[in-house]
Amino acid sequence: MSTIIAASRAAATRVLPETPALRVDNVSHFYGARMALKDVSLTAPQAWFTALLGLNGAGKTTLFSLITRLYDTRAGAIQVQGYAVHRYPGEALRRLGVVFQARTLDLDLTVMDNLLYHAALHGMRRGEARARAQEVLVEIGLADRARDPARNLSGGQMRRVEIARALLHRPSLLVLDEPTAGLDIASKSAILRHVRLLVQERGVAVFWATHLLDEIEASDHVVVLHKGQVLAEGEAARIIAQSEAPDLRGAFTVLTEGAGT
Amino acid sequence: MSQALATRQRGFSLAQYLICLRGITWREALRFVHQRERFLSALVRPLVWLFIFAAGFRQILGVSIIPPYETYVLYEVYVTPGLIAMIQLFNGMQSSLSMVYDREMGNMRMLLVSPFPRWFLLVSKLLASTAVSILQVYAFLLIAYFWGVQAPTQGYATVLPALVLVGLMLGALGMLLSSLIKQLENFAGVMNFVIFPMFFASSALYPLWLVQQSSPVVYDTCLLNPFTYGVELIRFALYAEVDWTSLAVVGVMTAIFLAGALIAYDPARGLLARRGGG
Numbered sequence: 185m186s187t188i189i190a191a192s193r194a195a196a197t198r199v200l201p202e203t204p205a206l207r208v209d210n211v212s213h214f215y216g217a218r219m220a221l222k223d224v225s226l227t228a229p230q231a232w233f234t235a236l237l238g239l240n241g242a243g244k245t246t247l248f249s250l251i252t253r254l255y256d257t258r259a260g261a262i263q264v265q266g267y268a269v270h271r272y273p274g275e276a277l278r279r280l281g282v283v284f285q286a287r288t289l290d291l292d293l294t295v296m297d298n299l300l301y302h303a304a305l306h307g308m309r310r311g312e313a314r315a316r317a318q319e320v321l322v323e324i325g326l327a328d329r330a331r332d333p334a335r336n337l338s339g340g341q342m343r344r345v346e347i348a349r350a351l352l353h354r355p356s357l358l359v360l361d362e363p364t365a366g367l368d369i370a371s372k373s374a375i376l377r378h379v380r381l382l383v384q385e386r387g388v389a390v391f392w393a394t395h396l397l398d399e400i401e402a403s404d405h406v407v408v409l410h411k412g413q414v415l416a417e418g419e420a421a422r423i424i425a426q427s428e429a430p431d432l433r434g435a436f437t438v439l440t441e442g443a444g445t
Numbered sequence: 446m447s448q449a450l451a452t453r454q455r456g457f458s459l460a461q462y463l464i465c466l467r468g469i470t471w472r473e474a475l476r477f478v479h480q481r482e483r484f485l486s487a488l489v490r491p492l493v494w495l496f497i498f499a500a501g502f503r504q505i506l507g508v509s510i511i512p513p514y515e516t517y518v519l520y521e522v523y524v525t526p527g528l529i530a531m532i533q534l535f536n537g538m539q540s541s542l543s544m545v546y547d548r549e550m551g552n553m554r555m556l557l558v559s560p561f562p563r564w565f566l567l568v569s570k571l572l573a574s575t576a577v578s579i580l581q582v583y584a585f586l587l588i589a590y591f592w593g594v595q596a597p598t599q600g601y602a603t604v605l606p607a608l609v610l611v612g613l614m615l616g617a618l619g620m621l622l623s624s625l626i627k628q629l630e631n632f633a634g635v636m637n638f639v640i641f642p643m644f645f646a647s648s649a650l651y652p653l654w655l656v657q658q659s660s661p662v663v664y665d666t667c668l669l670n671p672f673t674y675g676v677e678l679i680r681f682a683l684y685a686e687v688d689w690t691s692l693a694v695v696g697v698m699t700a701i702f703l704a705g706a707l708i709a710y711d712p713a714r715g716l717l718a719r720r721g722g723g
Contacts, residue, residue: 252558253712275560280558284554288554305556306560309464
């Protein structure tokens with residue numbers, strides 16, 4: 185079994201250099217007659233921080249639901265580390281760590297039990313899962329809270345546990361849907377710092393959805409999503425330069441006003 | 446997809462499937478243990494029926510000799526299989542409620558984004574819920590035993606496969622219903638339209654020949670109710686017998702409810718995709 189898990193890790197981290205961590209091609213999605221996404225195409229490079237920037241209702245959560253295969257794409261295609269989510273969901277999802285916008289910890293269970301449950305959902309053996317859970321809890325500074333019920337944690341601590349849980353099976357792409365929503369300033373910056381370290385030190389690709397411009401740095405890969413459509417994609421500094429705005433806020437305003445707000 | 450990637454794809458081993466199943470069952474059991482009031486109410490409900498309702502109706506409802514009974518039986522004895530099925534019915538609906546709650550709270554998403562096949566995850570959840578219901582049933586049977594309601598000794602073992610099958614049928618029905626319910630608030634109405642009609646329009650509380658004498662329409666309704674067959678399957682199994690008609694109906698209905706639930710939660714065809722739930 186340990187051979188299987190070792191092979192799983194190797195497979196999860198071994199990717200072709202030219203393959204983006206995430207690739208979305210011409211994806212459209214409708215809820216009944218209402219259009220949520222229209223012909224969306226984007227990529228998230230390997231070992232890079234990609235920010236999906238959009239206002240509330242832009243279609244970010246729908247895109248997350250499609251990437252994580254809560255439901256299938258009906259038009260277009262999505263690939264995670266080269267695996268089409270629709271065709272090879274198992275291979276794609278095992279390479280993906282997910283943090284949803286809504287809190288998804290089971291509040292009745294302890295922090296450790298939440299992590300072990302997630303590990304089981306990825307087929308990790310109990311011993312390996314427990315060791316790995318201890319490891320990630322130490323990393324986020326919550327090792328002493330392992331036996332506490334999840335409901336006793338603060339909002340920021342819950343979010344950190346969710347991020348730790350998403351990393352438990354060692355994914356090579358971490359997707360986070362507005363992970364700092366509802367957190368105080370200190371918790372926000374701690375989480376952002378932690379995730380950026382994952383990119384720099386471990387080469388994890390991060391796909392971070394947000395509507396907060398101050399979470400984005402000039403070197404980040406940015407995708408601007410507005411009313412279900414991609415308005416711009418590229419390095420933040422380049423998007424600012426192309427829109428001839430003084431900063432990203434200005435560039436975002438130019439882009440969205442140009443598209444009609 | 447490139448050839449290089451295609452050659453790298455692999456599934457999960459049988460051991461990993463079992464780990465996943467055990468994890469889902471373990472979580473379901475932990476939740477049940479943590480919610481002590483749920484365990485108590487699951488036991489109190491049928492016990493109230495057994496201790497009070499059955500005592501009151503003992504003199505009113507006569508039960509003649511009908512299979513699998515070989516002699517006249519007390520009403521408490523007759524009603525016990527119905528109460529067992531009631532435990533499983535409530536557990537199935539509780540599980541459904543829990544799925545709607547999990548969906549609203551977001552926990553459900555963590556299950557659905559597991560790399561294991563969606564059908565396997567849902568069947569695992571169903572098995573876990575059935576296992577919890579069986580624990581409740583045996584706790585009830587233990588209390589009923591000391592109350593004087595005793596089945597043949599081998600019946601306590603032979604009823605187990607029937608409990609598994611009925612638990613799966615009612616759990617699958619609950620799962621299907623959970624996919625149709627958009628919000629937690631809508632759940633109470635559905636419970637009223639499902640639990641009470643299913644329970645009362647069945648052979649759980651009174652033998653069908655008695656129903657037929659008083660109302661042919663209700664009798665026909667009882668015959669159309671899959672819960673009736675669940676009750677009868679349990680009743681016969683408690684006496685180490687098989688009611689083949691009930692077995693067939695319960696088997697077919699389990700397959701239908703499960704297929705419906707799998708379609709409803711299918712990422713490509715399911716209702717969630719159309720309305721944005723999950």
